[in-house]
Amino acid sequence: MYNERLVVAVFHFLLMVLSSGLVVTLTYRVFIGANPDFHMGDEIRNGNVATGVLVAAILYGASLIMMAGTQSAVEMFRMHMLAPGEEGESLFKLFMLILAHMGVSLILAVISISTTLRLFGRLTRRELHAGNELKRGNVAVGVVLASVVIVSSLYVRDGVLSLSKALAPQPSFGHIQIEK
Template identity: 25%
Template sequence: MLLENVIVGLVQLVFAIVLAVLALYIGFSVLNRITKDIDEEKELAKGNVAVGIVVAAVFVAIALVIESGVSGLSAGISKALALGIFTPDGLIVVGLAVFQLVLGILLSVGSIYLALTILDKLTKGVKEFEELKKGNVAVALEMAGVIIAVAWIIQSGVIGITAALA
């Protein structure tokens, strides 16, 4: 039984790491699309702190949401083990837990895109992306706050899904 739990734990860890790296890659790619005229990699190489703040906020936001999805996956696998992981009920529980994690990734990336797009529309007097390219740290902090706040709210929704599945 102990060996089985260790193996299941290792599988969960590897699965979570793979999905986390994938989600961070997707998040960085989406940020590149949102920021249009900014080459984040070049700006980071030049030492643009403002761009670094926003990139870091995107990574933190994705991690916040994914963490709740990974917790749901762990709970789902534990429940599936109790039911019999290869029984129809066990497989359904694992499937729902994986779905929840994937949903969390999609929601985090989508919410970041939506939040930055709406912020850009709401603040007509400030062109956030142009200011970001100039290295405006105040604008970067504003954007980072919006990104993390939205992720925090999305995380609550993913946790709610976990509670419903438990």
């Protein structure tokens, strides 16, 4: 039992290390080029603090959402190690399920953050063109956009956690028969 718990703990650690690298790399790549108003990477290189604050919040928000997917992945692995199910259930199938959960979490993170930023931009376009203000280095706009990303990520994280738990395979305990 101790060995299985140790294997699960090491798996959890390695999954978190892998996830952190994955979420930082992919989220940065996706969002740096996705801004229709300007290239965020160039603005960060030029010292635009407002853009830097927004990118930091995007990375933080995406990692919050991604962690929800990793939580169910670790639970699936723990269940497989501590209470193995059917003989036909393979580690390959388990790892494919884990990769699917991680992939869905990452896709939901990108879609939800992108949608939130675009929706906020459309809602405030008349009085404030956030993209232009961000490009000019308006730190107040960067902080507001960062707050929007973090708030939406907190809510989406909870939804992703619930969804991934619902999609995770559940153990079966066999048939229970009550005799008279």
